[in-house]
Amino acid sequence: MKLEDIARLANVSKSAASLALNGKPGVSEETRATVLRIAKEHNYVPLKKIKKKYINPSSSTNYVIRFVGCKATDLIEDNYHNMPFFNELLGYFTNELKNYPFSLLISSIDSNSIREDLKRIEDEQPSDGIFLLGTNLTLQQIEEIQKIQKNLVVLDTCAPQSNLDFISINNYQGAYQAAEYLIKKGHHKVGYAESKTRIYNFSERKRGFFDALNSHxxxxxxxxIYQMHGMKIETDTKNLADLQSDSSLPTAIFCExxxxxxxxxxxxSTLKITVPEDISVIGFDNIPESKVITPELTTIGVNKQKIAQEAMRKMLANLERQEEDYGMHSFINTNLIERDSVI
Incomplete structure (x- = not known):
């Protein structure tokens, strides 16, 4: 992580972040506390000290690893690290640092200029490996990144035809599990709410859900099928107005x-349709907001800590050649979290 990363997370200028970190006057105590908290949470180390820092005494080398997110206006935005799912995932990565000889840099690049952006930041501060948040990327885009940094572990997506390392949620299993649960609860007339933007994760969830339905x-x-925005919480009465007048409403809807x-x-709620009395709703990911919505959301839980642990282990094995030189596709299974939105 660089100083500008700290500044961006704290929503302050780079100079203000520097003043706060160095105990100098010129910033409010509130700003100083925010900057110091973020620096602590992300194990921030000044770049000039990174190569001297040994986190794990069992290793003779300290590696600089970059966590890269690729922003795209239709799905992953510039502030992806503040979005619930990705913020939690980043938190687990920083928590795992104590177990590995890694220093972590956090970078955002534009999915439309991947090669140019990554080459620039790698020239400024070279890394020994990259954790790539590949949620919204094609295999071609991922391979562009590998041309610059071959030590690459890709997170939150998969390309079955590739020999690269992928650590992903078992999206198929999770959605299959959701469908089985709804059927067990007596729902045989179901709906499916999908993202307008299609990515690997959503396609696998759709495949798993419909395979489970077909098996019954x-x-x-x-x-x-209802289409909605995949990465923004909003009230969408325009696209869902038919629900209000539809005489053949589903009794439950699975959301991607x-x-x-x-x-x-x-x-x-705006359409005066009550959850779960009129329609049951089930989600996927178990973001923090799922526990504060009314009713609390039944959802498919994702073990983000396990994703971080597996990614860290694979990165170290690659760097220290602890395993044969072949790619690995790892799928982290999900679990059902029952709350109040399904009856």
């Missing part, structure tokens, strides 16, 4: 993630 004799043609599920619950 429910045809995909009988499932109402919790953003969609929370937006759906808010929209249904």
């Amino acid at each position: 004799g429910i045809s995909s043609e009988d499932v109402n 993630n919790d953003y969609i599920a929370i937006s759906l619950i808010r929209t249904l």
Whole structure:
């Protein structure tokens, strides 16, 4: 992590962050406390000290690892590190640092200029490896990054045809689990709320959900599909107005993630449709907001700590050649979290 990363997270200028970190006057105590807290949470070390820092005494080398997120206006925004799912994931990565000889840099690059942006920041501060948040990226874009840094572990997506290292949620299993749960609760007339923007994770969730329905004799043609924004919580009465007048409403709707599920619950409330009495709703990801929405959201839980642990282990194995030189696709299984939005 660099000084500008601290400044961006604290929403202050780089100079203000520097004053706060160095105990100098010129910033408020509130700003100083915020900057120091963020620096502590992300194990910030000044760049000039990074190569001298040994986090793990069992290793003779300290590695500089970069965590890269690629922003895109339709899905992953510039402030992805403040979004619930990704913020939690980053938190687990920083917590795991104590167990590894790593110093972590956090960088955002534009998905439309991946090679140029990454080359620039790698020239400024070279890394020994990259954790790439690949949620919204194609394999071609991921391979552009590998051309610059071959020690690459890709997170939150997968390309089955690739020999690269991928650490991903078991999206298929999680959505299959959600469908099985709804059917067990007696819901055979179900709906599916999907993101307008399509990525690997959502496609796998859709495949798993419909495979589970088909295994119980429910045809995909009988499932109402609703399209919503995939990474923004909003009330969308325009696209969902038909729910208010539809005489054949589903008794339950599966949502591809919790953003969609929370937006759906808010929209249904505006349309005077009650959750779960009129329609049950289930999400995916278990973001913190799922526990504060009314009713609390039943969802598919994702073990973000396990993703961080597996990624750290694989990165160290690659750097110290502890394993044969071949790619690995790891899928972290999910668990069902029952709350109040499904009856």
